[in-house]
Each structure stands twice: as structure tokens, then as C-alpha cells.
Amino acid sequence: MSETLERPAAKADLQVVGTRPIRPDGADKVTGRAAYGADFNMPGQLVGKVLRSPHAHARIVSIDASKAKALPGAKAVVTAADFPDLASEVLEGGEQASNLRDLSLNVMARGKALYHGHAVAAVAAISSEVADEALSRIKVTYEVLPHVTEVEAAMAPDAPLLHDHLFTEGLEARPDKPSNVARRHRNLRGDPEAAFADADVVVEGRYVTPPVHQGYIEPQACVAAWAEDGRCDVWSSSQGQFMVRTYCAKVLGVEISDIRVTPAEIGGGFGGKTTVYLEPLALALSRASGHPVKMVMTREEVFRATGPTSGSVMNVRFGAKKDGTITAAEVELKFQAGAFPGSPVGAACMTALACYDVPNFLITGYDVVNNTPKVAAYRAPGAPIAAFAVESAIDDLARALSMDPIALREKNAVRDGTKASYGPTYQNIGYVETLAAIRDSEHYKAPLGPNQGRGVAVGFWFNVGGESTAAVNIAEDGSAVVVTGNPDIGGSRASMAMMAAETLGIPVERVRPMVADTASIGYSMLTGGSRTTFATGMAVVQAAEKVIADLKARAAKLWDVPADQVEWRGGEAICLDPKADKKPLTLETLAAQSARTGGPIAAQVSINAQGAGPGFGVHLCDVEVDPETGQVSVVRYTAAQDVGRAIHPSYVEGQVQGGVAQGVGWALNEEYIFDAQGQMENPGFLDYRMPVASDLPMLDAILVEVPNPRHPYGAKGVGEVPIVPPLAAVANALRGATGVRIPALPLSPPKVLAALDGAKAG
Amino acid sequence: MSQLAYLAPSSPEEAAKALAASGARPLSGGTDLLVQLRSGRTSPSLIVDLKRIAGAVGIREEAGGFVIGASTSGAVLGEHAGLLRAWPGVVEGANLIGSTQVQGRASLAGNLCNASPAADGVPALVAARATCVIVGPNGRREAPVESIPAGPGKTSLAPGEFILEFRLPARPPRASDAYLRLTPRTEMDIAVAGAGVNLVLHEDGTVAEAHVALGAVAPTVLHVEAAGAALVGTRLEDEALAALAAAAQAACKPISDKRGTAEYRTRIAGVLARRAAVIAYQRAGGQR
Amino acid sequence: MSKIHVTTTVNGDPAEFLATPGMTLLDALRDELGLTGAKEGCGSGDCGACSVIVDGRLVCSCLMLAAEAEGQRVETIEGMAQNGQLHPLQQKFLEHAALQCGFCTPGLLMGAKALLDSNPDPTETEARYFLAGNLCRCTGYDKVIRAVLDAAAELRQERTPA
Incomplete structure (x- = not known):
């Protein structure tokens, strides 16, 4: 086993990995049979709905639910009084660590509502209409407090405070006054000030990005049933059934094993479904009413109350020598966390300079609470925001130096052996290979049309491993069932089946992958951080290898030869001793005889996978601008990425293309717009403006394969990296097309036209 | 709880009678009404579906x-x-x-x-x-x-x-029209500004009659007579188009909101009127 | 609240149900007829996940009252595969990996079917604009459009005997 981990199998030896079979759950998903969060029902279920704060910041003076409870058909009302008042405790297991108390207070406001849309009560009733009526009968008395939305306003000394107990961490000395700044991150290397003084060229900029939403098409949905004996069942759409189980148990104060969570098919998450909103409410309502309770968010609730990612203000400065050697960098990142601490600014600080070998730098980050929904993870959390600033500045540096933007990046690229800005030393990375793939692409050499510009940007994500469990069960006919605990968001059942088939030496069609509930498989961290194909895939391969070891032992027993005389090859046990004269035993044969050789053939493996191997992407974008309206369209896009090795290349390309599309939306049109009262003005798909099919061209994905030696088939995580470069790639292309740097997203038509005017006037 | 009823009358008179009741709302395609029902912005007591009236569709x-x-x-x-x-x-x-x-x-x-x-x-x-x-x-x-x-x-x-x-109305020869709007996305969006231009040409290609209407730049759609007048007698020469745009912009009295600023809407209205005029002119057989 | 008796044809079979006056066709399909293939992504006609075909027209079933379906022919994703065989669009979506999470897929397939029913040989641009009402957040549309164009080619081939 350790051999395969040391060196991934040579590509030429692979039969299944690298091919493009039809996904095992495909037929269900093209026929409407696949059951998502809202597609499940239980007999006697009630409809649960949430009453949300109409104020961005308000003290909850009182809640009178008596009239709601008296309504015929209204079966239960819950408020914060129905949940334990929890102490502060850091919980691992989400994509980012979260604080249990904050999690609980975000699920249901206690004492104070901290954003417009914050849950203050929930009801369960016999129908949607009765539930609405019950909500309207709950009388909440608020004392409206001053609120703060923008990050720099929230950092100001006189800003309205969200939390009286919040003192800035990460400073040299503990401050004597509370603040909205939850933490300062700081990373210093060398002597940046001296290096700036010594630089030939210095570029700098201030960059602003708005909060944006993950935009999954399936709203949060669940059904919960609390039985009379205290055992609970939850059916919900999330990125991790074990995450839902843990969070619900903690928020409700019950035993983890008393809750069973069955994962529904998930209609997109992108990090936004790595926490709970509805499930604890549905359980509490079920406990109070004695009925199963179904809750489904409206799209408006999804926008008002579930995680966007941070809005930011950033300052970036680079110093370089005339030959393009970057000698100094300064990066300051101020991120909105929303109502509770935990913006991805820490990850943003770690990724900001991860593509550059810079001897002197200072990176500072601020995690700042404000009266907007608590941010949730969004694909490579924090990294796209920082990359927008850094890659815009690098583009300006290339112009200042009159250097090709790829040549500048190649000159300063991190390589194997480079000490990363965030600490470790890189090994087996494919960054320069990825730069070369774009440099050598036909796209990079193609001429541009009138009013067109071309932009380059790069991006990095750590990728993660972590805890996963997988079981491989061999059926009597030699086919296999692979069971994991990771929801399949984008085709991971296919990659699990393929890796199992490759390892066992059987056709992929003979492997049925299953995603199990929390009572049917061992613990697995949620699907996120680009970990599933890497970490859960590793567990699948190890379980399959355990099965093979068992099969070899059984063959040896049947042949009466020493175990080391049996090899597993091409789905068969082969006797290495020519004198024994044994015909190979197929998996089918061995499975059929399993009762005689020790019983069913199965193995389960639980691991904490390490060595995920960071990913790098290089993107190339052409835009065209209408100089009279400021409208920008992306006319061509090529994204190259080191993926380690693509298990199912189509789904890897799909990850790259999907990340690009989200990034283009972020760059051009998506944003949270708040009114003066702190209420989101565009909580729907009409005015939130995610890209539609006619907004985009074909998105070319180039898969660069520098295998990860820590994974049996060389895989690296791929899902996060592709959203990191597009914000800057689009902005840099626009800079090329117009001659103007627009440092604030989104690059919407009025903003672009104003910038063009400014350039003409200036 | 509000009681809602649904009626699909087959005659216009029946529909008019039903709609005269307080709380009645007409239903045509429903693509706005159903959104308003869902959001609670409207809570009628009666929905009168007009599509089953003879002649309502076609x-x-x-x-x-x-x-x-x-x-x-x-x-x-x-x-x-x-x-x-x-x-x-x-x-x-x-x-x-x-x-x-x-x-x-x-x-x-x-x-x-x-x-x-x-x-x-x-x-x-x-x-x-x-x-x-x-x-x-x-x-x-x-x-x-x-x-x-x-x-x-x-x-x-x-x-x-x-x-x-x-x-x-009936169309004379050498007549056509065009409508353009600007939205941040290519589709699925609400106009930041829109312009409709309707032209009738003389045989020599000069504009005999012109009507310009603008959307999203005032509380209601505007019929800008001065903008039409700027085109009459011209072959949409650059000066005529500039006069059209100026007249269109002068008529604008938009608001600033999440979909665009007043300044931007006004400016775009001029651009769109000009572009729509050129399209209508070409469709009518004019050659600039 | 008195309910309305609605008689329709769903995927070729007669279907009757009781609808409250405010019930959408989407809710009727999902809750009264158990056809959960059409999804609700927004409830306002902005995502297309609830797309069905009514009397030959592609519509958002969330923007239509159930009562309006009286006497009409409704086609949903559940009726797309025939006699145990996937429709060429369904097959091409699988071959091209044109879905990731799959939530928008039923609506996209109905949209694509409506496109090819009215335009057997669409250009890429025509396909993109026709399907602009179907939001997909996972794929970036690239493989979706390729699958639709490939299915169109296959359907044209089937129609033209060699």
C-alpha cells in the first residue's frame, strides 16, 4: 500500500482513471428521479417557517407568540428560549472552524438581531398558508440600534458595536475596549520597507469588492422528525451529513448518536452549505409539535439569511527591480465577516502571495463584524478576493516594467523548493508548467479586435485532505458497492467508482457508489475544500486494497500456496509459482466461493488524509467593451490548471468552467446592494444577476497534469482554484481594452462608462 | 386569512363585472402577478383569468x-x-x-x-x-x-x-421600427433604459414621420415629440442623430436606483435612441 | 378556501387534481401529483428550474396557476424518457458531463427540448439565448451547450434516413 502512495501509478498502466464514463447517478439526474432537499416528505409532516428581523441591528425587547399559538392549525412556535444558551467553543468540521455559540446565535437570534433577515422565531403549521398567518401573529418588540454595513465604517472607533464582548485578537497587547475587529492577522518576511526604498519601480492600488453569494440554485431545505424516544432523523441537502449531525446535536444539546442525518442530493453548495440554518429549527419545531417538520427557504431568504462571502477593502503595493524581480510586497486586507467573526481573511492572507517568491513582504488582515448576514465559505474562501487585488497590481507592475504579464509571473514564480509565503516548502507543484500552458496556447497569440483587451491572472488554493471513511463491499457476483460519507455535488460518485474499479481491476460499470447516512458509514468531513476526490478517494482506494489483500489470501488458501505467491492483476488473482500450475481466479469466482473462504468480502477504511497538494491556475480572458455604454462582454476565455491527475477529465473540466463562470459573474455584475437601513435591495435572481448562458462564451479548460505523489492516482483537489483568478483576469482584460484601471467590483456598465469619461477628461 | 378565488370568464362583459369587485385582479400571462402574489405585494380576493375570453389570444x-x-x-x-x-x-x-x-x-x-x-x-x-x-x-x-x-x-x-x-395602424411603404434596451446581462434583466423608434420615409429616403419613445427614464414611458421632430426631413445624418440624442436626453427625468443612476440612464437613452433610429431607418429601406 | 377541480393531461396521461386558487402549477405537480422533477429555485421565473411545456410552450411552472392548466397538455421531465430509453438530449447531457449537481438539469432539459422542437438546427448563439432563462451555477454552460448542439445533430440524423 505504501508503495502506491509513494509513487502514483504510471498513466499508461491505467485502465479506468483518465477515461470519461457516464456518471453512476446520471440516469436519476436527467429523469427528475434524483431526490433533493425539498423532494422528500414524511407522513403527517408540518410546514415550518421563519420569522426574520426587519432591522439590521435591533435589541429584541420581547416576543409575544400567544396569538400565533392560538391559531388553529399552528402546532408550534420556537424562539431562542427553546435552545440552550451555549458557551463559546470552537468547532472544527466545517470548511472553516466555527464558534458554537455564534453558530447557535446565527440559527436563532437571542437578545439582539444582528442583520436584516436574522431569524427571531419559527413556527410549524398544517399548511404554508397557516404558517404564514401564524408568523404574522407573532409580536416582536424591537429597540432599533444604529447599524453598520461597510467594512471600514465598522472598523472606525465610533462605529456601532455588534458584540460587547468582542476584543481584537492578534494584537501585541489585548485592547482595553471592545471593537468590531475580531482579529488582526499579520505575516512579515524580511524587511519590506527597506526593499521598497530600494526598488526601481513601485505600483500600488486600493481595491474594493462587494459581498457576493454562492448562488446555488437549490435553496436550503430539510425535513426533521423528533421521535418520542428522543431519537431524531434529519433529511437535508448539505455539503456534509456529519456536519449537520454535529451542529444540530450541539445547538440542541443532545447526543450526537441520537441524530441520524440522511443526505439528500444537493443542488449546489460552493461552500454555502457547510453550515446549518434550518435543521436545528426544524428539529426544535418537531420536538415541540410531535410531528415531522419540513422547511424550505425561499430565494429571498437564501439571499437575506445565508452566507455570502465577504465584501472587502484592500491595499496592495509591489516593489520590483528593472529586470522584473519582485523585491517587496505589502498587502492589507479588510474583510466583512457579517454578524459574527469568521471571515475568510486568514485564508486570504495565506493565499495572497502564494504564487510569488518574494523575499520581503508584510501581509495584514482584519476580520471585521458588521450588520450583514454571517459570511459562509464560498469556493476557495478569501482567495479570489485577495487575488483580485494582487493580480491587478501585478498587471500594473507588468505595464510599468513593459514586461509580458506571463514573463513577469514566470520570473517570480514559486517552484518546488520555494518556501511559500504562508510557511511550508512547495513540492511537486505544477505552477510554471501551467504558466507555460497559457503562454504557449493559441489563444495567447491570437489577435484582438477593436475595443477588445486581454488579461492574465493566476490563482492558488491549498486543497485539503482530512478525515474520510469508505467501505468497499463485494457482492456475490463479484460486483462492488462503494460506500462513502460525502455528498456528491459535482460528480464525485463517478470518481469514487472509477478509483475503486481501477484498483480492483474491474470495469467501472461493476461498481455502484453510494453516499450513506450518518448511521451507515463512519465519520467523514464534509465535501469542501476540494478534498473529496483526494481524501475520500484515498480511503476508497485503501479499502479496495484491503479487499484485494483479502482476496489474495483467499486465493492462496484455495491454492494452498503461500500468500506472497499470489498477485492481484487485472481483476484476477494470479499464482506466481509456475510449478503450482494454477489458473487465475477472477473476482467473480472468488466472490462466489466467499462463504467457503471466510465469509463476505468487505473492507472499511477510515483515514485522516494528508498531502493534498496545492493547486495553481492561470487564466486568460478577452473582453470587449462598448465605449458608448460601458457594457463589457467576455468574448474568449482559457483556463489552465495543474490538477495533479484528472480522474474523470470531463468533470475536472466542468469544475474549471464552473469556477470561471462564477468568477466572471463576480467580476461583472454580482453584488449585494444595501439600502440606508441595511436591507438588501436585490434579494432575487433578477437583480442579483448571475451569468446566464448568453453572457458567456465557451470556456476552454487546459488540464495540466503534474501528479501528486501522495495520492494513489496522483489527484490534487481541483474545485476551488478556478474561481481564484477570474476577477482579476476580467479586470486586467478591461484595463487592456480601455487603458483604465477600475479597482472596484463589479465592473458594471455605469462604473466602466464613468471610468472611460474620467480617462478622457484626465 | 385572506380568501382567494379564481374565475375564468368567457365573455368580456362577465370579466368586466367580476373585475369591478374590490380586490379583483386581472390575470393575463401572470408573469408579474404570480411574483407579486408570492411575495405578498398583492393579496387579491379574486383572480380573473382573461385568457378564455374570445379574441383575448391571437x-x-x-x-x-x-x-x-x-x-x-x-x-x-x-x-x-x-x-x-x-x-x-x-x-x-x-x-x-x-x-x-x-x-x-x-x-x-x-x-x-x-x-x-x-x-x-x-x-x-x-x-x-x-x-x-x-x-x-x-x-x-x-x-x-x-x-x-x-x-x-x-x-x-x-x-x-x-x-x-x-x-x-396600417403601414405605408418605407416604414419600420426598432426597439433597443440596455441591461447589464444579455438576457433576464430589467431595462436600465430603452428606446423605441418608428419611422416612415419619403421615396427619396428622407424621414417623413418619426416617433421616439423612451423607457425607464421617467415614471411612465415617454413619447418624445422633439426627438422625432429632430429626424423629420433628414436622412439620419450624424447631426440629425446628435439632435435626436440631445432631444431624447433632454426629456429624461429618471431616478437613481439599484439598476442605474439618473445620469447613466439619461446618457444611455440618447445612445439607444440613436442606435434604434439607425436600425429602423435601415429596416425601412433607408440608406445612410 | 374552496378548491378547484382541474383536469389536464400530464405526459400523455389524463390527470386530475384539486387546486387552491392560488396554487401554482409547480406546487400542483410536486405536491398533488408527486412529480418532483420540476424544481423551485426562485419562485419568480428567474431561474428556469421549474420549466415544463404546456400546450407546446415552454413555461415556468412557478409562474402559472394550477387552475390555468385546465384542459391543457403538460409535459414534464418525468415524461421525457420513453419506453425505458433516454431521450437523445438526456443521453447527450450524460455523455458530455453537462451536469454537476443536477438541480437545474430537469429544467434545462425541458428548455433544450423546447428549443429543438422549434429549431432543429440552432447555432451556439441561438441556443445560448433560448436557454438564458435556465440558470446553472455549476457548469458555466459550456458542456450544456455542447450537449444540446450534439443532441440536435443526432436528432437531425435520425430524422433524415441515410
Whole structure:
């Protein structure tokens, strides 16, 4: 086993990995049979709905639910009084660590509502209409407090405070006054000030990005049933059934094993479904009413109350020598966390300079609470925001130096052996290979049309491993069932089946992958951080290898030869001793005889996978601008990425293309717009403006394969990296097309036209 | 809890009677009404579905012009070759309302009576000098399309009145129209500004008659007579187009909101009027 | 609240149900007829996940009252595969990996079917604009459009005997 981990199998030896079979759950998903969060029902279920704060910041003076409870058909009302008042405790297991108390207070406001849309009560009733009526009968008395939305306003000394107990961490000395700044991150290397003084060229900029939403098409949905004996069942759409189980148990104060969570098919998450909103409410309502309770968010609730990612203000400065050697960098990142601490600014600080070998730098980050929904993870959390600033500045540096933007990046690229800005030393990375793939692409050499510009940007994500469990069960006919605990968001059942088939030496069609509930498989961290194909895939391969070891032992027993005389090859046990004269035993044969050789053939493996191997992407974008309206369209896009090795290349390309599309939306049109009262003005798909099919061209994905030696088939995580470069790639292309740097997203038509005017006037 | 009822009358008189009740709302394509029902912005006691009234859906040619049933969907309009030939701008305005799915339902009457200043279906109808036949408790009347909207969300229709059909006049030779709008996305968006231009040319290619209507730049769609006048007698020379744009912009009195600033809307209205005029001119056979 | 008796045809079979006056066709399909293939992504006609075909027209079933379906022919994703065989669009979506989470897929397939029913040989641009009402957040549309164009080619081939 350790051999395969040391060196991934040579590509030429692979039969299944690298091919493009039809996904095992495909037929269900093209026929409407696949059951998502809202597609499940239980007999006697009630409809649960949430009453949300109409104020961005308000003290909850009182809640009178008596009239709601008296309504015929209204079966239960819950408020914060129905949940334990929890102490502060850091919980691992989400994509980012979260604080249990904050999690609980975000699920249901206690004492104070901290954003417009914050849950203050929930009801369960016999129908949607009765539930609405019950909500309207709950009388909440608020004392409206001053609120703060923008990050720099929230950092100001006189800003309205969200939390009286919040003192800035990460400073040299503990401050004597509370603040909205939850933490300062700081990373210093060398002597940046001296290096700036010594630089030939210095570029700098201030960059602003708005909060944006993950935009999954399936709203949060669940059904919960609390039985009379205290055992609970939850059916919900999330990125991790074990995450839902843990969070619900903690928020409700019950035993983890008393809750069973069955994962529904998930209609997109992108990090936004790595926490709970509805499930604890549905359980509490079920406990109070004695009925199963179904809750489904409206799209408006999804926008008002579930995680966007941070809005930011950033300052970036680079110093370089005339030959393009970057000698100094300064990066300051101020991120909105929303109502509770935990913006991805820490990850943003770690990724900001991860593509550059810079001897002197200072990176500072601020995690700042404000009266907007608590941010949730969004694909490579924090990294796209920082990359927008850094890659815009690098583009300006290339112009200042009159250097090709790829040549500048190649000159300063991190390589194997480079000490990363965030600490470790890189090994087996494919960054320069990825730069070369774009440099050598036909796209990079193609001429541009009138009013067109071309932009380059790069991006990095750590990728993660972590805890996963997988079981491989061999059926009597030699086919296999692979069971994991990771929801399949984008085709991971296919990659699990393929890796199992490759390892066992059987056709992929003979492997049925299953995603199990929390009572049917061992613990697995949620699907996120680009970990599933890497970490859960590793567990699948190890379980399959355990099965093979068992099969070899059984063959040896049947042949009466020493175990080391049996090899597993091409789905068969082969006797290495020519004198024994044994015909190979197929998996089918061995499975059929399993009762005689020790019983069913199965193995389960639980691991904490390490060595995920960071990913790098290089993107190339052409835009065209209408100089009279400021409208920008992306006319061509090529994204190259080191993926380690693509298990199912189509789904890897799909990850790259999907990340690009989200990034283009972020760059051009998506944003949270708040009114003066702190209420989101565009909580729907009409005015939130995610890209539609006619907004985009074909998105070319180039898969660069520098295998990860820590994974049996060389895989690296791929899902996060592709959203990191597009914000800057689009902005840099626009800079090329117009001659103007627009440092604030989104690059919407009025903003672009104003910038063009400014350039003409200036 | 509010009680809701649904009625699908087959005669205009029956519909007018039902709609005269307080709390009654007409239903045409429903693509606005159902969104408002869902969000709670409207809670009627009665929904009167107008689509089962004879003539409510469909297009017929009459005296050289067209009579369009008020509930006819955008998809049906887009498939009518005769209408497309005579009034391509009216059709493209109607076809810009929402997605293919919305096109399968949304009607010009709904678009007009929803009374959004940004309604894509309306400017080209106004520029076309279209009229509508209105049925109400007191019988029938005919009124210009531009007289219907009275402000955002408000119409001049009396209680019980609804639109039965639209009438587009007969086309002389060398006449055409065009509608353009600007949205941040290519589709599925609300106009930041829109412009409909309807032209009739003399044989020599000079403009004999011109009507310009602007959307999303005032509380209601504007018929800008000065903008039309700027084109009459010209072959859309650059100076004429500049005068058109200036006149269009001078008429704008937009608001700033999440969809665009007043300044931006005004500027874009001029650009769109100019571009739409050029398209209409070329469609009418003019050569610049 | 008195309910309305609605008689329709769903995927070729007669279907009757009781609808409250405010019930959408989407809710009727999902809750009264158990056809959960059409999804609700927004409830406002802005995502297309609830797309069905009514009397030959692609519509958002969330923007139509159930009562309006009286006497009409409704086609949903559940009726797309025939006699145990996937429709060429379904097959091409699988071959091209044109879905990731799959939530928008039923609506996209209905949209694509409506496109090819009316335009057997669409250009890429025509396909993109026709399907602009179907939001997909996972794929970036690239593989979706390729699958639709490939299915169109296959359907044209089937129609033209060699």
C-alpha cells in the first residue's frame, strides 16, 4: 500500500482513471428521479417557517407568540428560549472552524438581531398558508440600534458595536475596549520597507469588492422528525451529513448518536452549505409539535439569511527591480465577516502571495463584524478576493516594467523548493508548467479586435485532505458497492467508482457508489475544500486494497500456496509459482466461493488524509467593451490548471468552467446592494444577476497534469482554484481594452462608462 | 386569512363585472402577478383569468393593420410573419420581456398594465401610435397606449376596466421600427433604459414621420415629440442623430436606483435612441 | 378556501387534481401529483428550474396557476424518457458531463427540448439565448451547450434516413 502512495501509478498502466464514463447517478439526474432537499416528505409532516428581523441591528425587547399559538392549525412556535444558551467553543468540521455559540446565535437570534433577515422565531403549521398567518401573529418588540454595513465604517472607533464582548485578537497587547475587529492577522518576511526604498519601480492600488453569494440554485431545505424516544432523523441537502449531525446535536444539546442525518442530493453548495440554518429549527419545531417538520427557504431568504462571502477593502503595493524581480510586497486586507467573526481573511492572507517568491513582504488582515448576514465559505474562501487585488497590481507592475504579464509571473514564480509565503516548502507543484500552458496556447497569440483587451491572472488554493471513511463491499457476483460519507455535488460518485474499479481491476460499470447516512458509514468531513476526490478517494482506494489483500489470501488458501505467491492483476488473482500450475481466479469466482473462504468480502477504511497538494491556475480572458455604454462582454476565455491527475477529465473540466463562470459573474455584475437601513435591495435572481448562458462564451479548460505523489492516482483537489483568478483576469482584460484601471467590483456598465469619461477628461 | 378565488370568464362583459369587485385582479400571462402574489405585494380576493375570453389570444389583420388579443404571449407575437414584417420593433420589444419561459406566457397587456417604467413591451407600442380597446362596466372605449400608465404600478384604467386588444395602424411603404434596451446581462434583466423608434420615409429616403419613445427614464414611458421632430426631413445624418440624442436626453427625468443612476440612464437613452433610429431607418429601406 | 377541480393531461396521461386558487402549477405537480422533477429555485421565473411545456410552450411552472392548466397538455421531465430509453438530449447531457449537481438539469432539459422542437438546427448563439432563462451555477454552460448542439445533430440524423 505504501508503495502506491509513494509513487502514483504510471498513466499508461491505467485502465479506468483518465477515461470519461457516464456518471453512476446520471440516469436519476436527467429523469427528475434524483431526490433533493425539498423532494422528500414524511407522513403527517408540518410546514415550518421563519420569522426574520426587519432591522439590521435591533435589541429584541420581547416576543409575544400567544396569538400565533392560538391559531388553529399552528402546532408550534420556537424562539431562542427553546435552545440552550451555549458557551463559546470552537468547532472544527466545517470548511472553516466555527464558534458554537455564534453558530447557535446565527440559527436563532437571542437578545439582539444582528442583520436584516436574522431569524427571531419559527413556527410549524398544517399548511404554508397557516404558517404564514401564524408568523404574522407573532409580536416582536424591537429597540432599533444604529447599524453598520461597510467594512471600514465598522472598523472606525465610533462605529456601532455588534458584540460587547468582542476584543481584537492578534494584537501585541489585548485592547482595553471592545471593537468590531475580531482579529488582526499579520505575516512579515524580511524587511519590506527597506526593499521598497530600494526598488526601481513601485505600483500600488486600493481595491474594493462587494459581498457576493454562492448562488446555488437549490435553496436550503430539510425535513426533521423528533421521535418520542428522543431519537431524531434529519433529511437535508448539505455539503456534509456529519456536519449537520454535529451542529444540530450541539445547538440542541443532545447526543450526537441520537441524530441520524440522511443526505439528500444537493443542488449546489460552493461552500454555502457547510453550515446549518434550518435543521436545528426544524428539529426544535418537531420536538415541540410531535410531528415531522419540513422547511424550505425561499430565494429571498437564501439571499437575506445565508452566507455570502465577504465584501472587502484592500491595499496592495509591489516593489520590483528593472529586470522584473519582485523585491517587496505589502498587502492589507479588510474583510466583512457579517454578524459574527469568521471571515475568510486568514485564508486570504495565506493565499495572497502564494504564487510569488518574494523575499520581503508584510501581509495584514482584519476580520471585521458588521450588520450583514454571517459570511459562509464560498469556493476557495478569501482567495479570489485577495487575488483580485494582487493580480491587478501585478498587471500594473507588468505595464510599468513593459514586461509580458506571463514573463513577469514566470520570473517570480514559486517552484518546488520555494518556501511559500504562508510557511511550508512547495513540492511537486505544477505552477510554471501551467504558466507555460497559457503562454504557449493559441489563444495567447491570437489577435484582438477593436475595443477588445486581454488579461492574465493566476490563482492558488491549498486543497485539503482530512478525515474520510469508505467501505468497499463485494457482492456475490463479484460486483462492488462503494460506500462513502460525502455528498456528491459535482460528480464525485463517478470518481469514487472509477478509483475503486481501477484498483480492483474491474470495469467501472461493476461498481455502484453510494453516499450513506450518518448511521451507515463512519465519520467523514464534509465535501469542501476540494478534498473529496483526494481524501475520500484515498480511503476508497485503501479499502479496495484491503479487499484485494483479502482476496489474495483467499486465493492462496484455495491454492494452498503461500500468500506472497499470489498477485492481484487485472481483476484476477494470479499464482506466481509456475510449478503450482494454477489458473487465475477472477473476482467473480472468488466472490462466489466467499462463504467457503471466510465469509463476505468487505473492507472499511477510515483515514485522516494528508498531502493534498496545492493547486495553481492561470487564466486568460478577452473582453470587449462598448465605449458608448460601458457594457463589457467576455468574448474568449482559457483556463489552465495543474490538477495533479484528472480522474474523470470531463468533470475536472466542468469544475474549471464552473469556477470561471462564477468568477466572471463576480467580476461583472454580482453584488449585494444595501439600502440606508441595511436591507438588501436585490434579494432575487433578477437583480442579483448571475451569468446566464448568453453572457458567456465557451470556456476552454487546459488540464495540466503534474501528479501528486501522495495520492494513489496522483489527484490534487481541483474545485476551488478556478474561481481564484477570474476577477482579476476580467479586470486586467478591461484595463487592456480601455487603458483604465477600475479597482472596484463589479465592473458594471455605469462604473466602466464613468471610468472611460474620467480617462478622457484626465 | 385572506380568501382567494379564481374565475375564468368567457365573455368580456362577465370579466368586466367580476373585475369591478374590490380586490379583483386581472390575470393575463401572470408573469408579474404570480411574483407579486408570492411575495405578498398583492393579496387579491379574486383572480380573473382573461385568457378564455374570445379574441383575448391571437392576432388578426384588419384594414391593413393588426389587432392583437391583449393576452397573446410574446412567443406567439414572435412567430407571426406579417406582424414581424410590419412592426419588427413592437415584436422585439415584446420578445425582450423575460426568458423563453416568460415569453411563453407574458402578454403586452400585462406588461403595459403592470405599469413598470422599464416595461420593454411598451416604448415601441407608443412609438407605433398603437391604441388599445378597453372593456369596462360602462362598455368599450379606445385609448392610446401611452395614456394607460399613470406612474410606477399605476394605470389610468377605471375599476372593472381591462384591455381586450391592441390595434396597430396600417403601414405605408418605407416604414419600420426598432426597439433597443440596455441591461447589464444579455438576457433576464430589467431595462436600465430603452428606446423605441418608428419611422416612415419619403421615396427619396428622407424621414417623413418619426416617433421616439423612451423607457425607464421617467415614471411612465415617454413619447418624445422633439426627438422625432429632430429626424423629420433628414436622412439620419450624424447631426440629425446628435439632435435626436440631445432631444431624447433632454426629456429624461429618471431616478437613481439599484439598476442605474439618473445620469447613466439619461446618457444611455440618447445612445439607444440613436442606435434604434439607425436600425429602423435601415429596416425601412433607408440608406445612410 | 374552496378548491378547484382541474383536469389536464400530464405526459400523455389524463390527470386530475384539486387546486387552491392560488396554487401554482409547480406546487400542483410536486405536491398533488408527486412529480418532483420540476424544481423551485426562485419562485419568480428567474431561474428556469421549474420549466415544463404546456400546450407546446415552454413555461415556468412557478409562474402559472394550477387552475390555468385546465384542459391543457403538460409535459414534464418525468415524461421525457420513453419506453425505458433516454431521450437523445438526456443521453447527450450524460455523455458530455453537462451536469454537476443536477438541480437545474430537469429544467434545462425541458428548455433544450423546447428549443429543438422549434429549431432543429440552432447555432451556439441561438441556443445560448433560448436557454438564458435556465440558470446553472455549476457548469458555466459550456458542456450544456455542447450537449444540446450534439443532441440536435443526432436528432437531425435520425430524422433524415441515410
